[in-house]
Amino acid sequence: MENTVAQKIEALSKVQQIDSELDAIRKLRGDLPEEVQDLEDEIVGFETRIENLKKDLGEVEANIDQYRGKIQDFKKRITYLEEQQMNVRNNREFDAITKEMEMLDLDIQVAQKKIRDNEAEETIKRERVTDTNERLEERRKDLTTKKAELDEIMAESEVDEQKLLKQREKATKHLDERLLRSYTKIRDNSSNGLAVVSVKRGACGGCFNTVPPQRQADIREKKKLIVCEHCGRVLTDVEIIEEAEPTPKRRSTRGRKATTKKK
The missing domain is CATH 1.10.287.1490 (Helix Hairpins)
Structure with a gap:
């Protein structure tokens, strides 16, 4: 049974995660x-x-x-x-x-x-x-x-x-040979070994160029593989940065005159 696009994207992300960990181990060898x-x-x-x-x-x-x-x-x-x-x-x-x-x-x-x-x-x-x-x-x-x-x-x-x-x-095993070759080629041409990245703050996590909103929407749907039009890396997810709600400002009492009741 052929894997869906979402499954391929998940497998690609997993392979990239493993390769990054292997890179870190091998980097220790200098x-x-x-x-x-x-x-x-x-x-x-x-x-x-x-x-x-x-x-x-x-x-x-x-x-x-x-x-x-x-x-x-x-x-x-x-x-x-x-x-x-x-x-x-x-x-x-x-x-x-x-x-x-x-x-x-x-x-x-x-x-x-x-x-x-x-x-x-x-x-x-x-x-x-x-x-x-x-x-x-x-x-x-x-x-x-x-x-x-x-x-x-x-x-x-x-x-x-x-x-x-x-x-x-x-x-x-969840990736076809052609996709795996493309992944390897992108990774070999990348200085940091990243061929699969997420969109962070509206930009590619590899080259940091802006990813248009429509492409971000396509990435979220996971119906087809989307690559960065600038560096060719596979874009697998869009990270959403939630902004904290503003804290209500306290009303200042400075300059107010105290009122007293007349007897």
């Missing part, structure tokens, strides 16, 4: 959930950075080993050529061997420079690993502290929050 999430993301970033630095370090160390191996090969070749130089038959062979040895000596110098460059890079990366590890440990300590604070706050409000969530689930 920025802690976001801070915890930010710290967790930062820690993942540091861990990824350390992993990449260690990978780079491995490549640098491999380069150093490679150049050292080349230097050993060059030196072995020079030793061999020195032996060959002792057995040359003419100056031409001697000059050719000498030239090759000079080239090998230059290759050794280039390899040594490459080693120095890689060792300098290795030092920088190791310092970065150390620095990043220190910052990582600091963030982990911060995360532990923040999580403890958040867990304590959540433990205090968890029972009430779960109770409200069950009530909300029950209340939303």
